[in-house]
Amino acid sequence: MIFIETLVYVVRDGRVLLIRKKRGLGAGYYNGVGGKVEEGEDVVSAAVRECREEVGITPKNLEWMGLLEFWNYEDGRVESVHFVHVFLAREFDGVPRESDEAEPVWFGVNEVPYDNMWSDDVMWLPKVLSGKKVYARFDFDHWRLIGGQVFELVRST
Numbered sequence: 001m002i003f004i005e006t007l008v009y010v011v012r013d014g015r016v017l018l019i020r021k022k023r024g025l026g027a028g029y030y031n032g033v034g035g036k037v038e039e040g041e042d043v044v045s046a047a048v049r050e051c052r053e054e055v056g057i058t059p060k061n062l063e064w065m066g067l068l069e070f071w072n073y074e075d076g077r078v079e080s081v082h083f084v085h086v087f088l089a090r091e092f093d094g095v096p097r098e099s100d101e102a103e104p105v106w107f108g109v110n111e112v113p114y115d116n117m118w119s120d121d122v123m124w125l126p127k128v129l130s131g132k133k134v135y136a137r138f139d140f141d142h143w144r145l146i147g148g149q150v151f152e153l154v155r156s157t
């Protein structure tokens, strides 16, 4: 199965808004706000929708920060491939609120709780939070990280 997904990191006053995910894949971990792009939906609309659904805010002026690929293997075969578009939002409308999917929590951008996040995040999220665009691919075995590469994207002009 191939999935197109989104992750949004809302940043304001030196802090980043994460969610503690209550259910589904990665439950208990902190993450950006996101989920699957639905049929017929564009990636930006999906990113905005997930922010509304999960924490009740509407991000404004989303900045595309890169693409992550997560390849999950089970017993030597590809079980699923996830293409995840990452965005920063420096402005938003509304007040973050808890939902049945997620609890919103603000962290200082230098106090991100990487020990309680997907183990690949420490390899790319600091770059994104410092304004760098990235492309990365990570391989998992039964969702345990087994390898990966991160590239910083630079303008070639």
Ligand SMILES: Nc1nc2c([nH]c(=O)n2[C@H]2C[C@H](O)[C@@H](COP(=O)(O)OP(=O)(O)OP(=O)(O)O)O2)c(=O)[nH]1
Pocket: 005, 006, 007, 023, 024, 025, 026, 031, 032, 033, 034, 035, 036, 037, 070, 082, 084, 118, 119, 120, 121
């Ligand atoms: N930061 C980070 N996020 C990850 C990793 N792996 C991974 O699937 N995700 C994110 C991408 C998506 O935003 C989200 C997908 O989780 P999910 O399939 O449970 O989606 P969901 O229930 O939240 O969304 P949905 O089905 O409601 O659309 O998790 C990872 O290694 N690091």
